[in-house]
Amino acid sequence: MDRTRPESIGVDIGGSKVLAVRLTPDGAIAATCKLATPPEAAALVERVLDAAAQVMERSPAGYLPLGVGCPGMVDRDGRAQFSPNLHGVDGFDLHSELAAGRPRGSVTLVLNDATAACWAEQELGAARGADDVVMVAMGTGIGGGMVLGGRLVEGAHGFAGEVGHMVVAPHGPPCPCGKRGCWERFASGSGLARLAQEAALAGRAPRVSVLAGGDPEAVRSEHLVKAAEEGDAGALAVIDEFAWWLALGLANLANALDPSVIVLGGGLAEAGELFIGPVRSAFGGLVEAPAARRVEIVLARFGERSGAVGAALLAGEKGTGPDQPG
Amino acid sequence: MDRTRPESIGVDIGGSKVLAVRLTPDGAIAATCKLATPPEAAALVERVLDAAAQVMERSPAGYLPLGVGCPGMVDRDGRAQFSPNLHGVDGFDLHSELAAGRPRGSVTLVLNDATAACWAEQELGAARGADDVVMVAMGTGIGGGMVLGGRLVEGAHGFAGEVGHMVVAPHGPPCPCGKRGCWERFASGSGLARLAQEAALAGRAPRVSVLAGGDPEAVRSEHLVKAAEEGDAGALAVIDEFAWWLALGLANLANALDPSVIVLGGGLAEAGELFIGPVRSAFGGLVEAPAARRVEIVLARFGERSGAVGAALLAGEKGTGPDQPG
Numbered sequence: 336m337d338r339t340r341p342e343s344i345g346v347d348i349g350g351s352k353v354l355a356v357r358l359t360p361d362g363a364i365a366a367t368c369k370l371a372t373p374p375e376a377a378a379l380v381e382r383v384l385d386a387a388a389q390v391m392e393r394s395p396a397g398y399l400p401l402g403v404g405c406p407g408m409v410d411r412d413g414r415a416q417f418s419p420n421l422h423g424v425d426g427f428d429l430h431s432e433l434a435a436g437r438p439r440g441s442v443t444l445v446l447n448d449a450t451a452a453c454w455a456e457q458e459l460g461a462a463r464g465a466d467d468v469v470m471v472a473m474g475t476g477i478g479g480g481m482v483l484g485g486r487l488v489e490g491a492h493g494f495a496g497e498v499g500h501m502v503v504a505p506h507g508p509p510c511p512c513g514k515r516g517c518w519e520r521f522a523s524g525s526g527l528a529r530l531a532q533e534a535a536l537a538g539r540a541p542r543v544s545v546l547a548g549g550d551p552e553a554v555r556s557e558h559l560v561k562a563a564e565e566g567d568a569g570a571l572a573v574i575d576e577f578a579w580w581l582a583l584g585l586a587n588l589a590n591a592l593d594p595s596v597i598v599l600g601g602g603l604a605e606a607g608e609l610f611i612g613p614v615r616s617a618f619g620g621l622v623e624a625p626a627a628r629r630v631e632i633v634l635a636r637f638g639e640r641s642g643a644v645g646a647a648l649l650a651g652e653k654g655t656g657p658d659q660p661g
Numbered sequence: 662m663d664r665t666r667p668e669s670i671g672v673d674i675g676g677s678k679v680l681a682v683r684l685t686p687d688g689a690i691a692a693t694c695k696l697a698t699p700p701e702a703a704a705l706v707e708r709v710l711d712a713a714a715q716v717m718e719r720s721p722a723g724y725l726p727l728g729v730g731c732p733g734m735v736d737r738d739g740r741a742q743f744s745p746n747l748h749g750v751d752g753f754d755l756h757s758e759l760a761a762g763r764p765r766g767s768v769t770l771v772l773n774d775a776t777a778a779c780w781a782e783q784e785l786g787a788a789r790g791a792d793d794v795v796m797v798a799m800g801t802g803i804g805g806g807m808v809l810g811g812r813l814v815e816g817a818h819g820f821a822g823e824v825g826h827m828v829v830a831p832h833g834p835p836c837p838c839g840k841r842g843c844w845e846r847f848a849s850g851s852g853l854a855r856l857a858q859e860a861a862l863a864g865r866a867p868r869v870s871v872l873a874g875g876d877p878e879a880v881r882s883e884h885l886v887k888a889a890e891e892g893d894a895g896a897l898a899v900i901d902e903f904a905w906w907l908a909l910g911l912a913n914l915a916n917a918l919d920p921s922v923i924v925l926g927g928g929l930a931e932a933g934e935l936f937i938g939p940v941r942s943a944f945g946g947l948v949e950a951p952a953a954r955r956v957e958i959v960l961a962r963f964g965e966r967s968g969a970v971g972a973a974l975l976a977g978e979k980g981t982g983p984d985q986p987g
Contacts, residue, residue: 408950417950467817479917483816488809490919491793492955495809497916500949502909504831512949583828590823591805591917593816623826623838624734624743629818 341654343400344387345647347448347640348372348379349602350406350420350475355386356640357399358647362459366390367640376423380432398441402650404448404642405429406478411493413445419500419511420476444650446489448472450496451645452600452635453480454487458648460636462596469594470635471498471585472601472642477519477526480645483592499523503583521580524556524603530580531559531573540569560606578613585614586621589630600635600642607634667980669726670713671973673774673966674698674705675928676732676746676801681712682966683725684973688785692716693966702749706758724767728976730774730968731755732804737819739771745826745837746802770976772815774798776822777971778926778961779806780813784974786962788922795920796961797824797911798927798968803845803852806971809918825849829909847906850882850929856906857885857899866895886932904939905947911940912947915956926961926968933960 342365346355349372357366368389373382387401407418413430415421430445437443453462453470462468462482470480477499481488488495499519500512507516508529520526534540535551542565544551546558562570585597599607599614615632619625635641668691672681675698683692694715699708713727733744739756741747756771763769779788779796788794788808796806803825807814814821825845826838833842834855846852860866861877868891870877872884888896911923925933925940941958945951961967 408953410953416953419949465817483809483814483821484812486810486812488918490809491791491921492919494919494954495917497919497949500916501827501913502829502947505829505909514947514949583831587827587913588917590826591821591914592814593818593820593823595817621828621840623745623823623840627734627736627742628820 340648340651341400343402343647343651344391345402345404345451345643345645345650346383346386347404347451347642347646348383348406348421349448353382353386354640354643355390356643356647357390358644358651362648364640364644372421374422376427379424380429380436383433384436398438400442400444400650400653401433401437402444402446402451402646402648403429403433404451404646405445406448406474406476408494408497409445409447411489416494442650442653444646444653446493446646446649447478447480447496448642448646449478450480450487450489451649452478452641453482453598453645455637455641455645455648456598456600456635457482459644460641461598461633465594465596467592467594468596468598469588469592470598470600470641471588473523473599473603474601475523475525477523477584478601479588481592498584498588501584501587503580503587518580518584522577522584524601526580527556527559527573527577527603528554530577531556531570534569534573540567540573542567543570543573556603560609563609574610575613578610579617581610582614582617582621585632586618589622589628595630597630597632598635599632600638602639604634605638666974666977667726669728669973669977670717671728671730671777671969671971671976672709672712673730673777673968673972674709674732674747675774679708679712680966680969681716682969682973683716684970684977688974690966690970698747700748702753705750706755706762709759710762724764726768726770726976726979727759727763728770728772728777728972728974729755729759730777730972731771732774732800732802734820734823735771735773737815742820746800768976768979770972770979772819772972772975773804773806773822774968774972775804776806776813776815777975778804778967779808779924779971781963781967781971781974782924782926782961783808785970786967787924787959791920791922793918793920794922794924795914795918796924796926796967797914799849799925799929800927801849801851803849803910804927805914807918824910824914827910827913829906829913844906844910848903848910850927852906853882853885853899853903853929854880856903857882857896860895860899866893866899868893869896869899882929886935889935900936901939904936905943907936908940908943908947911958912944915948915954921956923956923958924961925958926964928965930960931964
């Protein structure tokens with residue numbers, strides 16, 4: 336962070352929460368705000384602007400640049416095209432709707448959340464100084480972001496990074512995207528919950544069932560994480576299974592892209608100390624020629640805030656330049 | 662091809678053949694030579710230089726720049742680090758050995774074969790004009806190459822593009838790389854042979870067995886291709902199965918990288934007219950949000966020669982610049 340950027344706001348839209356940060360010119364987080372994601376897209380724009388307002392000390396100079404990260408396929412004009420884990424936004428012109436709620440000419444930028452997160456970690460975070468970085472953000476689904484050769488990868492249409500829908504088990508469980516056996520059925524927050532439910536239903540994780548009120552079908556990732564933190568053997572076995580699936584997809588990405596750093600982020604990475612060890616050790620058995628590789632697997636510095644920080648950084652870098660087209 | 666490059670030579674080392682081309686400054690192939698790949702690495706350097714000599718009309722000005730594509734993990738210094746489909750080259754310093762056989766200072770460049778192939782197709786071939794291109798080269802294994810944002814992706818250590826070892830079926834057949842269920846076990850030339858053998862052994866492809874001399878275990882991809890070209894139903898069913906697996910990996914790559922063009926190359930693409938239709942149609946059922954995407958799947962313009970053409974182009978672009986380090 337040697338360049339000077341204007342102060343800026345970043346908002347990350349997640350499956351369950353809308354998270355905003357205000358970033359100072361030297362890249363520090365000056366304020367954070369977390370609100371619940373509303374159930375309909377119509378209310379989403381207002382919620383995003385509300386979260387932004389709550390972290391913004393409005394200056395006499397006017398509105399700060401606003402960057403917004405959204406899960407799924409966001410095109411280069413800032414329209415949400417397909418987002419299986421965010422109800423009702425498909426086809427929604429997020430950029431235009433947000434821009435309409437702000438003064439004409441104030442910078443408003445909308446892009447994929449994990450792509451923004453990767454930028455944050457590469458510029459200021461756990462992958463600082465690395466030119467080839469893969470970000471894997473584990474929340475309700477799995478988002479992906481990439482910096483390759485020092486440049487952010489957005490793809491031909493802005494859709495790069497949809498690694499959560501990499502099929503890793505063709506006959507595996509169905510995914511909200513319409514296919515079977517997508518990586519995020521195993522290695523996201525909902526994937527961990529699914530593995531934990533299977534273990535609970537099979538009687539392999541009694542402590543997890545207890546924490547879920549005795550109902551295996553009510554098991555969520557938080558119950559599994561709590562039991563694992565207590566040292567429960569059944570829960571730790573599920574963590575190992577989860578770590579293996581996570582490592583499988585990371586190995587596929589490392590084979591394809593040869594990053595020097597893989598950053599694990601998203602809400603689930605807040606529990607990363609539980610699984611980072613098992614992931615690293617499973618990775619060595621799954622990547623091609625591990626002895627010839629040098630790739631670090633690390634936790635995001637900004638945790639669940641990487642997406643908001645990255646969106647703020649990118650909006651700030653755009654500064655007073657032209658607004659996103661469309 | 663608007664820039665002027667010097668005339669140059671490219672050699673592609675394959676599992677079964679060493680293929681050389683000489684490229685004119687305007688990008689035309691002036692000469693081609695194909696020799697058998699020797700069984701040991703020690704003889705490989707001489708074979709490569711021999712193939713290069715056969716396409717080179719030596720000029721009074723001296724040796725032409727030489728680019729060499731090699732399958733597997735080739736580091737940035739031109740050393741072969743791990744190449745599961747090329748016997749005995751692991752750890753072999755191809756660049757130094759080749760450079761030692763040429764006059765001091767003549768450009769010698771060694772890189773991954775499919776990365777070179779991608780450059781050829783993006784500069785002069787089937788993906789000309791596209792900034793985001795994925796190349797999938799199907800031979801004994803599967804090689805991958807990428808141009809993203811108009812730039813060749815080589816990875817942090819030169820190892821990018823090892824997409825053949827993307828695990829797509831964790832309990833699938835063993836791979837020479839040491840894992841199970843790698844994509845190239847299904848969607849390469851040897852993958853097609855394996856699927857054809859399974860069909861022949863199960864009695865589902867009698868014509869293919871006949872072409873293999875009555876021995877299902879002797880079935881090779883050529884027998885399957887011949888039977889399919891004759892219109893044999895059993896062989897065409899194997900083509901459909903192969904196309905589905907090929908499309909699965911292409912969809913995974915399209916989800917991750919959002920290219921506008923995917924180029925299918927390598928020796929097997931010479932039979933591409935047989936499977937390009939089934940691949941395109943299976944792809945639509947496997948990629949996330951097909952209706953929102955615009956991605957073409959095309960056959961390589963240079964067929965099995967893409968790797969050699971790309972290596973020649975890259976060596977030519979390097980022209981009289983400094984030699985590869987190491």
